[in-house]
Amino acid sequence: MAAQHDAPLETLFLPFASGVLSWPAGPVLFLRARDGAPLREHAQPGQLVCEQSFRPFADALEASGWTVRDEQQLAADPTRYALVLVLPPRQREEAKALFARALALAAPGGIVVACQHNNEGARSGEGDLQQLAGLGGKLTKNHCRSYWTAPLNGQHDAALAQRWATLDAPRPILGGRFQSRPGIFAWDRIDPASALLVEQLPADLAGRGADLGAGFGYLSVEVLSRCPGVTALDLFEAEGRALALARENLAALGKPALLGFHWQDVTAGIEGQYDFIVTNPPFHTPSRADRPDIGQRFIAVAAQALRPGGRMWLVANRHLPYEQILNASFGQVRVAAERDGFKLIEATRMKDTGRAREPARVKDSPRSRNWDRA
Numbered sequence: 001m002a003a004q005h006d007a008p009l010e011t012l013f014l015p016f017a018s019g020v021l022s023w024p025a026g027p028v029l030f031l032r033a034r035d036g037a038p039l040r041e042h043a044q045p046g047q048l049v050c051e052q053s054f055r056p057f058a059d060a061l062e063a064s065g066w067t068v069r070d071e072q073q074l075a076a077d078p079t080r081y082a083l084v085l086v087l088p089p090r091q092r093e094e095a096k097a098l099f100a101r102a103l104a105l106a107a108p109g110g111i112v113v114a115c116q117h118n119n120e121g122a123r124s125g126e127g128d129l130q131q132l133a134g135l136g137g138k139l140t141k142n143h144c145r146s147y148w149t150a151p152l153n154g155q156h157d158a159a160l161a162q163r164w165a166t167l168d169a170p171r172p173i174l175g176g177r178f179q180s181r182p183g184i185f186a187w188d189r190i191d192p193a194s195a196l197l198v199e200q201l202p203a204d205l206a207g208r209g210a211d212l213g214a215g216f217g218y219l220s221v222e223v224l225s226r227c228p229g230v231t232a233l234d235l236f237e238a239e240g241r242a243l244a245l246a247r248e249n250l251a252a253l254g255k256p257a258l259l260g261f262h263w264q265d266v267t268a269g270i271e272g273q274y275d276f277i278v279t280n281p282p283f284h285t286p287s288r289a290d291r292p293d294i295g296q297r298f299i300a301v302a303a304q305a306l307r308p309g310g311r312m313w314l315v316a317n318r319h320l321p322y323e324q325i326l327n328a329s330f331g332q333v334r335v336a337a338e339r340d341g342f343k344l345i346e347a348t349r350m351k352d353t354g355r356a357r358e359p360a361r362v363k364d365s366p367r368s369r370n371w372d373r374a
Contacts (some may be wrong), residue, residue, distance in 0.1 A: 006036045008087055011144035012115035013038040017359040020137060021113070021148065026082030029074075029105055031098055034087060035060040049074075049081075053240035056265045068241065069100075076291045080107035087112040091199040094183035095121065097168040099129055100161045106152050111136065113148040132156055132164065170245060178249050180216045184242045185282070190218060193342045194280050197315040198222045200337050200344055207275030210305065211354075212266050212298055215239075217246030219278050224256050234260040238268060267297040270305050271372050277302045277312045283320060303329035314345045 015021040033050035045065045084102040088095035102112045113340035116122035122145035133302045165367040168182045180187045206229030211220045214235035237243040281298035302312045330352025
C-alpha cells in the first residue's frame with residue numbers, strides 16, 4: 001500500500017533527478033524499500049533488488065514487478081551492488097546496523113544513498129553515515145534529508161562497521177524469557193497496553209485462537225501459559241522480523257498447542273474461524289503516521305473470523321475511535337478495564353440469525369500461511 005506522496009522516497013531520488021548523481025548501469029539494492037513513482041522513474045525491474053520485511057510494503061513492491069528478497073537471502077547471495085539505497089528506520093541502533101549492512105553489500109566503487117524525514121532522525125542518520133564512511137554530499141527537500149557516501153574503495157571504518165552490524169541482533173530480554181531485537185515494537189519491554197490485557201486474560205479461553213498483530217509473541221506466550229484449554233493458536237504479524245522472533249519465543253514453550261505463523265497484513269483479511277482472538281492492534285504505520293483506521297479494520301476482520309459466540313479481547317489507547325465499529329460488528333461489547341490511558345474491551349460475536357454477512361476474508365498466499373524466513 002504505497003502512500004500517495006512519500007516524501008522520504010521522493011527525496012531519496014533527488015540526487016539522481018537533479019543530476020548530482022548518475023544512475024548506475026550495474027545492479028542496485030534498495031534496503032527497507034517502498035514502492036512509488038520515484039522508484040519507477042529510475043530503476044529497471046531486472047536491475048533492482050528490494051529488501052522489505054513489512055508485508056504491506058513488500059506486497060506493493062511485488063505487485064509493481066520488483067524483486068523482493070529477505071535479509072538471509074541477501075546474505076547468501078554473492079552479488080555486490082553499484083548502488084545501495086536506504087530508507088533508515090527511526091530506531092537508531094537498527095539504522096546503524098542497516099548502514100553497516102549497506103556498506104558490506106556495496107561493490108568496490110559503489111555508493112550508499114540514504115534519506116530520512118527531519119522528524120525521523122535525519123540529522124543523526126547523516127552523522128552516523130559520515131562517521132562510518134564519510135559523506136560525498138547531501139540535499140534537502142520536502143522536510144527530508146538525502147545524503148550519500150563517496151565511491152567506496154575500502155576507506156570506511158571497518159572495525160566500526162563490524163560493531164554496528166550486530167547492534168540490532170536478536171538478544172534475550174526480560175531475564176531471558178523472550179528473544180527480541182531493536183526496531184520491533186516495544187522491543188525491550190512489555191508495553192503497558194499488552195500488560196493490561198494479560199492481567200485481565202480469562203483462564204477459560206479454549207479451542208482455536210488467533211493473535212492479530214502478534215509482535216515478538218508476548219500475548220501468545222501468555223495465552224498458552226495461562227489457558228490450558230487452548231488447542232491451536234495462529235499468529236498474524238505484518239513485520240517479518242518480529243514474526244521470526246515469535247517463532248523462537250513460542251518454540252521455547254514446547255508447542256503446547258498447534259501453532260501457525262502468518263506473515264500477513266491483517267487489514268487485508270484473514271482465513272479461519274476462531275473461538276477467541278486477542279489483539280493489541282497498531283495505530284500507525286512504520287513511518288509513524290497516525291492511522292486509527294488500521295485498528296478499526298482489525299476489529300472488523302476479527303468479527304468476521306470469530307465463530308458465533310466467539311470473543312475478542314482488544315486493548316487500545318483510550319482516545320482511539322473504535323466504539324462505532326465495535327458496536328456495529330459485535331453483539332456484546334464491554335469495557336473490561338481501564339488504566340494509564342488504555343482501555344481493554346471484551347467483544348462477543350453475535351449468534352448467527354441467518355442473515356448473510358459480508359465476507360472480510362481474502363485467500364492466503366502460500367507465503368503468508370507459513371513464513372519460514374527466520
